[in-house]
Amino acid sequence: MRHIIAVLLENEAGALSRVAGLFSARGYNIESLTVAPTDDPTLSRMTLVTTGNDEIVEQIKKQLNKLIDTVKLVDLSEGDHIEREMMMVKVRAERPDREELKRLVDIFRAKIIDVTDVSYVIELTGASRKLDAFIDALPDGLIIEVVRSGPTGIARGAKGLTL
Amino acid sequence: MSLTAAQPDGAAPELSGAEIVIQALVDEGVELVFGYPGGSVLHIYDALFQQGSLKHILVRHEQAAAHAADGYARATGKCGVCLVTSGPGATNAVTGIATAYMDSIPLVVLTGQVPTPFIGSDAFQEVDTVGITRPCVKHNFLVKDVRDLALTIRKAFHIATTGRPGPVVIDIPKDVTDPNNKIPYIYPREIKLRSYNPVEKGHLGQIRKAVDLMLAAKRPVFYTGGGVVLGDGAAQLTELVKATGFPITSTLMGLGAFPMTDPQFLGMLGMHGTYEANMAMHETDVLIAIGARFDDRVTGKIEHFCPHAQIIHIDVDPSSIAKNVKVDVPIVGQVANVLADMLRLYREQQPKASAPAIQDWWAKIRDWRALDCLKYPTNTNAIKPQFAVETLYKVTDGELYLTSDVGQHQMFAAQFYPFDKPRRWINSGGLGTMGYGLPAAIGAQLAHPEAQVACISGDASILMCIQELATCQQYRLPIKVILLNNGYMGMVRQWQELFYESRYSHSYVDALPDFVKLSESFGHVGMRVERPEQLEDAMREAFAMRDRFVFMDVIVDPTENVYPMIAAGKGHHEMQLSPSHAARELA
Numbered sequence: 099m100r101h102i103i104a105v106l107l108e109n110e111a112g113a114l115s116r117v118a119g120l121f122s123a124r125g126y127n128i129e130s131l132t133v134a135p136t137d138d139p140t141l142s143r144m145t146l147v148t149t150g151n152d153e154i155v156e157q158i159k160k161q162l163n164k165l166i167d168t169v170k171l172v173d174l175s176e177g178d179h180i181e182r183e184m185m186m187v188k189v190r191a192e193r194p195d196r197e198e199l200k201r202l203v204d205i206f207r208a209k210i211i212d213v214t215d216v217s218y219v220i221e222l223t224g225a226s227r228k229l230d231a232f233i234d235a236l237p238d239g240l241i242i243e244v245v246r247s248g249p250t251g252i253a254r255g256a257k258g259l260t261l
Numbered sequence: 262m263s264l265t266a267a268q269p270d271g272a273a274p275e276l277s278g279a280e281i282v283i284q285a286l287v288d289e290g291v292e293l294v295f296g297y298p299g300g301s302v303l304h305i306y307d308a309l310f311q312q313g314s315l316k317h318i319l320v321r322h323e324q325a326a327a328h329a330a331d332g333y334a335r336a337t338g339k340c341g342v343c344l345v346t347s348g349p350g351a352t353n354a355v356t357g358i359a360t361a362y363m364d365s366i367p368l369v370v371l372t373g374q375v376p377t378p379f380i381g382s383d384a385f386q387e388v389d390t391v392g393i394t395r396p397c398v399k400h401n402f403l404v405k406d407v408r409d410l411a412l413t414i415r416k417a418f419h420i421a422t423t424g425r426p427g428p429v430v431i432d433i434p435k436d437v438t439d440p441n442n443k444i445p446y447i448y449p450r451e452i453k454l455r456s457y458n459p460v461e462k463g464h465l466g467q468i469r470k471a472v473d474l475m476l477a478a479k480r481p482v483f484y485t486g487g488g489v490v491l492g493d494g495a496a497q498l499t500e501l502v503k504a505t506g507f508p509i510t511s512t513l514m515g516l517g518a519f520p521m522t523d524p525q526f527l528g529m530l531g532m533h534g535t536y537e538a539n540m541a542m543h544e545t546d547v548l549i550a551i552g553a554r555f556d557d558r559v560t561g562k563i564e565h566f567c568p569h570a571q572i573i574h575i576d577v578d579p580s581s582i583a584k585n586v587k588v589d590v591p592i593v594g595q596v597a598n599v600l601a602d603m604l605r606l607y608r609e610q611q612p613k614a615s616a617p618a619i620q621d622w623w624a625k626i627r628d629w630r631a632l633d634c635l636k637y638p639t640n641t642n643a644i645k646p647q648f649a650v651e652t653l654y655k656v657t658d659g660e661l662y663l664t665s666d667v668g669q670h671q672m673f674a675a676q677f678y679p680f681d682k683p684r685r686w687i688n689s690g691g692l693g694t695m696g697y698g699l700p701a702a703i704g705a706q707l708a709h710p711e712a713q714v715a716c717i718s719g720d721a722s723i724l725m726c727i728q729e730l731a732t733c734q735q736y737r738l739p740i741k742v743i744l745l746n747n748g749y750m751g752m753v754r755q756w757q758e759l760f761y762e763s764r765y766s767h768s769y770v771d772a773l774p775d776f777v778k779l780s781e782s783f784g785h786v787g788m789r790v791e792r793p794e795q796l797e798d799a800m801r802e803a804f805a806m807r808d809r810f811v812f813m814d815v816i817v818d819p820t821e822n823v824y825p826m827i828a829a830g831k832g833h834h835e836m837q838l839s840p841s842h843a844a845r846e847l848a
């Protein structure tokens with residue numbers, strides 16, 4: 099099963115490589131990993147998407163918790179949560195394709211953020227599946243480049259992952 | 262000279278980074294540092310030279326520095342410390358660090374590093390020590406600012422010695438120890454790490470559940486491991502086992518936590534465990550695992566593991582629990598605390614419970630024991646390795662601190678030298694590092710100068726750290742090496758005999774040195790023994806030399822194998838017994 103795990107880490111050099119090293123050393127799957135500092139400059143927040151059966155995911159969480167740099171961890175998939183991923187797509191946008199592309203952008207509530215005579219850059223934020231759907235919907239052969247941030251997530255309700 | 266000599270006005274003393282390293286170790290209560298100098302630690306070595314409170318032991322290879330610090334740690338329960346230079350110094354130490362990591366041994370390893378402005382430039386003797394050691398340490402640090410040095414050292418000792426212990430590396434660039442840059446030194450006594458809070462006490466509700474299971478058990482067995490030794494829980498364990506009257510078996514790493522000569526002790530379990538211990542594992546209905554990590558050498562094939570048992574597991578590291586085997590009652594906590602609570606609750610509940618009698622269970626165990634699975638032929642011309650260990654036990658009254666290398670000799674020692682106290686049996690179990698034994702003995706002997714320390718080794722293993730004969734001479738360490746010389750990498754040869762149709766590919770140790778002359782050339786006493794009837798007298802003579810290092814080259818039967826044995830992929834009940842047992846069974 100797919101799990102999305104949020105981790106508060108000490109904002110120390112090497113913390114990220116400890117996590118990456120743990121996954122490769124123990125052969126765990128890692129689908130995506132994003133990390134950035136938080137409003138507290140001593141902490142970074144990492145969001146990690148992984149897959150595995152219950153036992154493996156349980157071990158992954160234990161091993162992450164065991165890292166000295168891990169301050170707190172929550173498995174967002176265990177409760178109600180919101181996931182968002184950001185994507186930028188560069189597409190060939192010659193005259194005949196422009197209208198179709200704009201229609202798709204409207205339907206998906208995306209944005210065109212860069213325009214040239216022959217290309218658009220489209221920005222889209224949403225659940226990862228929505229991003230997949232947008233890519234599928236684009237006419238064949240137009241995609242020049244796709245860049246995705248990997249999902250981040252937050253639990254619904256008033257409780258937060260804080261110290 | 263003490264570096265902290267109070268300033269006239271009572272202010273913090275001004276120290277350089279190099280002096281801070283030394284003073285922080287002193288303030289940490291460290292007595293001994295095992296090390297080897299080199300360019301990037303020269304400032305530290307200079308500070309070491311100018312003080313008198315910290316003793317440095319010069320080894321002859323950095324691997325040995327880590328092993329010796331590790332042997333010291335295992336023999337005392339304190340944190341071992343070593344100091345090596347950057348680049349090759351650090352990489353040489355890695356095997357020792359990984360050895361300590363696999364067996365959860367508390368070490369602080371100080372490594373020199375190139376000066377901070379040179380980091381990343383492929384400077385002379387630069388390696389990414391933090392990167393190389395990351396997968397085999399509990400934690401590691403790179404100190405880039407001398408003002409972080411004292412706090413980092415305090416953190417390192419705290420992390421290494423609490424929770425599940427383990428090695429911690431501190432990588433220190435040379436400019437951080439600059440003798441001309443002095444800063445006020447204050448050693449932080451108390452620290453709290455918000456991201457690191459190991460569990461101390463076990464959950465009482467869980468312990469109660471465990472006690473209920475134990476009281477209802479018909480065929481219970483304790484399975485204990487290195488955690489009981491590491492957590493100093495031997496006294497509590499012994500009391501609990503006595504109170505219950507249950508049988509107990511131990512892993513290789515837990516030997517001595519419960520007296521091995523006690524009738525409740527079934528011997529070691531696992532690949533080379535006893536018939537009675539492994540059969541008890543196979544038939545048990547309640548397994549009480551304490552400070553043991555269900556290693557594959559112990560479980561055999563997981564599908565066959567303890568098929569009838571409810572499992573209780575006590576461990577300080579949550580990630581050890583349910584890692585390899587599903588557990589019914591997990592208890593996270595320090596072994597000594599949990600066992601004390603468990604004993605209290607057991608004593609409260611026992612009178613109320615109508616506990617089933619376990620006499621039938623003991624009767625069954627007695628039958629298994631009657632097989633005498635460790636029996637070996639004694640009327641031989643060659644010295645049997647088992648006989649050599651038994652003689653060692655007799656001659657030393659079972660009182661040794663005994664270190665071991667890796668191979669058949671290690672297993673024979675575990676089977677035939679019953680330890681009655683913890684911290685007496687010192688060996689590399691998890692990594693199985695050949696070359697561990699001699700340097701570990703150096704650490705143990707320095708920790709206990711008055712005690713008798715011996716290293717049991719093999720003709721292949723001993724050569725992996727043989728240079729340490731020089732260290733033993735320099736510090737006049739009266740260690741006794743008992744070399745079970747079978748002229749083979751015996752353990753490898755055994756597998757080739759059993760699983761590769763006796764194709765002995767590169768397991769013959771050709772061109773062995775004359776170990777007697779070799780030892781003598783280092784200034785030690787060398788002895789060779791070739792006949793069984795000479796062995797006891799020779800050993801008595803060796804151990805009578807209380808102030809000499811003696812190397813005993815004991816020529817043993819070259820083709821002896823270790824039995825019982827559980828082959829890979831087999832269960833506990835599928836042990837292979839020695840050929841003489843097999844013959845008897847057929848008869």
Ligand SMILES: Cc1cc2nc3c(=O)[nH]c(=O)nc-3n(C[C@H](O)[C@H](O)[C@H](O)COP(=O)(O)OP(=O)(O)OC[C@H]3O[C@@H](n4cnc5c(N)ncnc54)[C@H](O)[C@@H]3O)c2cc1C
Binds near residue numbers: 489531553595
């Ligand atoms: C040639 C060879 C053959 C071997 N054959 C065998 C064999 O036949 N049988 C055998 O048993 N082993 C054998 N081994 C050793 C084996 O590889 C493992 O090292 C060993 O079984 C592990 O022992 P353990 O489970 O006690 O764990 P350890 O490695 O000692 O781990 C200790 C456990 O206790 C926990 N712990 C630590 N401190 C505390 C505390 N304070 N409180 C609570 N818990 C704590 C840790 O988290 C860990 O889970 C062999 C090794 C070699 C090299």
Ligand SMILES: Cc1ncc(C[n+]2csc(CCOP(=O)(O)OP(=O)(O)O)c2C)c(N)n1
Binds near residue numbers: 671693722723749
């Ligand atoms: C550093 C290292 N290399 C290789 C091995 C694999 N190995 C395990 S036992 C063994 C043979 C040991 O031979 P010896 O020291 O003579 O002991 P014996 O088995 O003969 O008692 C080898 C090569 C190891 N454990 N460690």
Ligand SMILES: [Mg+2]
Binds near residue numbers: 720746747748751
């Ligand atoms: Mg040998």
